[in-house]
Amino acid sequence: MGYCQGMSTLDQPRPRRVTINDVAREAGVSVATVSKVINERYGVSEATSEKVLAVIDQLGYQSSLIASSLRRKSTGVIGVLVAEFEPYSAELLKGISAALHGTGYELLAHAGRTGAHNHTGWERRSLSRLGHTLIDGAIVVTPSMIITDETTIPVVAIDPHTGPDGPMTVDADNVTGARLAVDHLVGLGHRRIGFLGGRPDLRSAGLREQGYREALDDAGLSVSDKLIRVGGYHPELAEAPAREMLSLPTGERPTAVFAANDISAIKVIEVAGSLGLRVPEDLSVVGFDNVPESRDATPPLTTVAQPLHEMGRAALGLLLELLEGKHTERHLRLPAELVERGSTAPPA
Amino acid sequence: MGYCQGMSTLDQPRPRRVTINDVAREAGVSVATVSKVINERYGVSEATSEKVLAVIDQLGYQSSLIASSLRRKSTGVIGVLVAEFEPYSAELLKGISAALHGTGYELLAHAGRTGAHNHTGWERRSLSRLGHTLIDGAIVVTPSMIITDETTIPVVAIDPHTGPDGPMTVDADNVTGARLAVDHLVGLGHRRIGFLGGRPDLRSAGLREQGYREALDDAGLSVSDKLIRVGGYHPELAEAPAREMLSLPTGERPTAVFAANDISAIKVIEVAGSLGLRVPEDLSVVGFDNVPESRDATPPLTTVAQPLHEMGRAALGLLLELLEGKHTERHLRLPAELVERGSTAPPA
DNA sequence: ACCATCTACGAAAACGTTATCGACAACGAT
DNA sequence: ATCGTTGTCGATAACGTTTTCGTAGATGGT
Numbered sequence: 001m002g003y004c005q006g007m008s009t010l011d012q013p014r015p016r017r018v019t020i021n022d023v024a025r026e027a028g029v030s031v032a033t034v035s036k037v038i039n040e041r042y043g044v045s046e047a048t049s050e051k052v053l054a055v056i057d058q059l060g061y062q063s064s065l066i067a068s069s070l071r072r073k074s075t076g077v078i079g080v081l082v083a084e085f086e087p088y089s090a091e092l093l094k095g096i097s098a099a100l101h102g103t104g105y106e107l108l109a110h111a112g113r114t115g116a117h118n119h120t121g122w123e124r125r126s127l128s129r130l131g132h133t134l135i136d137g138a139i140v141v142t143p144s145m146i147i148t149d150e151t152t153i154p155v156v157a158i159d160p161h162t163g164p165d166g167p168m169t170v171d172a173d174n175v176t177g178a179r180l181a182v183d184h185l186v187g188l189g190h191r192r193i194g195f196l197g198g199r200p201d202l203r204s205a206g207l208r209e210q211g212y213r214e215a216l217d218d219a220g221l222s223v224s225d226k227l228i229r230v231g232g233y234h235p236e237l238a239e240a241p242a243r244e245m246l247s248l249p250t251g252e253r254p255t256a257v258f259a260a261n262d263i264s265a266i267k268v269i270e271v272a273g274s275l276g277l278r279v280p281e282d283l284s285v286v287g288f289d290n291v292p293e294s295r296d297a298t299p300p301l302t303t304v305a306q307p308l309h310e311m312g313r314a315a316l317g318l319l320l321e322l323l324e325g326k327h328t329e330r331h332l333r334l335p336a337e338l339v340e341r342g343s344t345a346p347p348a
Numbered sequence: 349m350g351y352c353q354g355m356s357t358l359d360q361p362r363p364r365r366v367t368i369n370d371v372a373r374e375a376g377v378s379v380a381t382v383s384k385v386i387n388e389r390y391g392v393s394e395a396t397s398e399k400v401l402a403v404i405d406q407l408g409y410q411s412s413l414i415a416s417s418l419r420r421k422s423t424g425v426i427g428v429l430v431a432e433f434e435p436y437s438a439e440l441l442k443g444i445s446a447a448l449h450g451t452g453y454e455l456l457a458h459a460g461r462t463g464a465h466n467h468t469g470w471e472r473r474s475l476s477r478l479g480h481t482l483i484d485g486a487i488v489v490t491p492s493m494i495i496t497d498e499t500t501i502p503v504v505a506i507d508p509h510t511g512p513d514g515p516m517t518v519d520a521d522n523v524t525g526a527r528l529a530v531d532h533l534v535g536l537g538h539r540r541i542g543f544l545g546g547r548p549d550l551r552s553a554g555l556r557e558q559g560y561r562e563a564l565d566d567a568g569l570s571v572s573d574k575l576i577r578v579g580g581y582h583p584e585l586a587e588a589p590a591r592e593m594l595s596l597p598t599g600e601r602p603t604a605v606f607a608a609n610d611i612s613a614i615k616v617i618e619v620a621g622s623l624g625l626r627v628p629e630d631l632s633v634v635g636f637d638n639v640p641e642s643r644d645a646t647p648p649l650t651t652v653a654q655p656l657h658e659m660g661r662a663a664l665g666l667l668l669e670l671l672e673g674k675h676t677e678r679h680l681r682l683p684a685e686l687v688e689r690g691s692t693a694p695p696a
Numbered sequence: 697a698c699c700a701t702c703t704a705c706g707a708a709a710a711c712g713t714t715a716t717c718g719a720c721a722a723c724g725a726t
Numbered sequence: 727a728t729c730g731t732t733g734t735c736g737a738t739a740a741c742g743t744t745t746t747c748g749t750a751g752a753t754g755g756t
Contacts, residue, residue, distance in 0.1 A: 067742035109457035296644035415712035
């Protein structure tokens with residue numbers, strides 16, 4: 001019996017988009033001309049240009065990114081793929097976002113393995129889904145896998161670079177960073193320095209161990225397997241190895257421990273306390289990452305900081321240059337920095 | 349003289365997009381049919397559907413979100429506007445991102461006042477720039493201003509709601525949260541409870557003060573202006589008022605302080621220490637927000653937590669319902685929760 | 697006057713989809 | 727046979743831009 005006619009008042013009538021056509025008609029020119037004015041193309045007189053701009057202003061016209069993206073073949077959006085929104089990626093995002101200002105690009109953040117969907121390789125799927133269409137390029141943070149360059153769009157990874165066939169990368173100098181930490185301890189006079197490793201599947205963990213070994217070598221100190229333990233990125237995973245190492249008989253027990261990440265380092269401090277060891281008087285501890293918690297630990301943790309902000313900025317820089325066709329460095333390595341706080345002191 | 353022909357080998361020839369046309373040709377059907385298959389529209393036989401799907405798979409076809417966005421008038425992207433990527437917004441993003449799984453929507457994060465561009469009202473500009481085209485709807489986090497509904501797209505704010513004319517909102521129950529904190533202190537036996545306010549321009553700060561006053565009233569305790577100080581969201585801004593309050597003569601000095609945010613609360617603990625007051629023996633302290641630092645303070649801070657994850661999820665839920673035309677609640681208020689840690693105890 | 701050269705502009709063809717609508721065949725019912 | 731009906735399918739017109747290319751008019755040199 002016919003439709004309910006009153007319904008139409010319910011959906012508030014959002015005003016119809018004002019298109020380039022409206023502007024053209026109002027200004028008495030063709031759409032082509034309007035487009036040229038917008039994009040500051042050559043070939044339009046001063047007079048008409050002003051007139052068109054006036055109309056644009058008056059009508060409040062905004063060009064449709066979607067339509068123009070379709071025509072040119074780029075969207076002006078770069079994607080950032082992170083596993084999760086935690087402080088580490090947040091700081092990177094901050095750097096990227098800051099560097100984005102004024103470039104005309106937008107940032108599309110995509111979190112991968114939220115929830116139970118912890119399938120490795122989510123990066124590849126996300127990239128192929130978004131990359132074909134929505135984004136011009138991507139920055140992927142600590143990928144769970146090697147991104148091969150088979151993707152449609154340029155990619156730069158924030159990750160230690162592996163081989164010549166991998167994607168472009170930006171990372172902090174993990175080896176030198178670790179050496180900074182160990183050199184600091186050596187400089188304080190420590191001779192028995194333990195190492196508590198990080199997540200074994202993370203390449204950065206291996207590099208930090210390498211830095212540890214190199215630093216000891218250079219200092220003429222021997223590397224003892226008894227002082228090296230593998231840990232993880234969770235407090236629980238660090239507890240047992242930390243306790244083992246600190247329970248060695250005096251004389252064998254390290255006077256200082258370098259942990260591959262702050263989470264583990266803080267656990268070391270805790271375990272030390274439970275064993276009656278004072279930090280830093282009886283045991284010095286250095287971490288890596290400079291997570292927010294490290295500042296508030298007791299004592300505040302001496303640690304190695306990655307220049308996350310700059311890394312984000314650099315990654316974006318690389319990506320943009322790639323998008324603009326300039327061929328540049330394929331790998332950028334930024335220096336890590338030692339942050340001296342209260343958890344280190346000369347040995348007793 | 350002709351062009352340099354060798355150049356073409358330099359730009360690696362990214363394979364031409366495979367379009368819906370290629371699929372149609374290969375499958376021996378029309379593009380319309382392919383489109384119907386993709387979108388699971390009614391009116392295509394089982395046989396052709398399978399054939400088309402096979403071809404799609406074989407060719408690795410991915411439909412262009414840009415083109416389809418142009419045709420339908422929606423992009424399947426929702427934008428999240430945050431002032432900055434800090435733990436607070438990161439947690440919200442996490443919730444939103446988790447809730448996004450399976451909806452087919454993507455998340456476009458946009459950070460507003462990075463760098464020196466701290467103009468209030470950036471939300472409006474960002475919304476009008478993105479909203480017209482790139483995103484279907486937006487969630488804006490603690491806007492610096494009231495978002496009027498004049499925007500082209502649906503918006504829900506994560507913010508205390510103000511009046512009937514504002515946008516849809518989701519927030520934590522600041523008043524009840526504050527009452528939780530004060531009730532806790534009252535329950536412990538405190539009678540002189542101080543309040544250290546937050547950033548005066550934040551509506552949440554006012555609501556927390558209101559909760560403080562209500563709780564005292566209900567407990568039959570008088571509200572004394574001498575025990576109320578205005579602070580801010582920076583440690584420095586909290587120091588002077590905290591020192592004033594704690595320097596009152598014994599008998600007037602509060603035995604407990606409720607601070608409108610953790611930053612200030614931690615400063616209170618610090619100041620207390622410098623005045624020779626032990627926490628929690630001589631002074632109980634409760635904060636608000638449950639920032640990461642609160643867990644690592646000494647002693648660990650008792651505080652009120654906002655259910656950020658759920659708030660993000662709820663905001664997205666509201667937005668999606670709005671996008672799908674269902675009219676729902678315009679304002680959602682989620683309960684805050686008291687997190688009891690070590691900074692509170694009965695008075696001496 | 698005449699041609700050559702510019703400049704300013706517009707018509708029209710893309711870009712890759714989706715939605716409408718009409719065509720056509722097959723089929724059952726009269 | 728005739729007439730709906732139903733079930734598949736394809737032409738085609740959008741969606742709002744950008745870009746190419748042709749053309750008309752103005753300019754300048756002989």
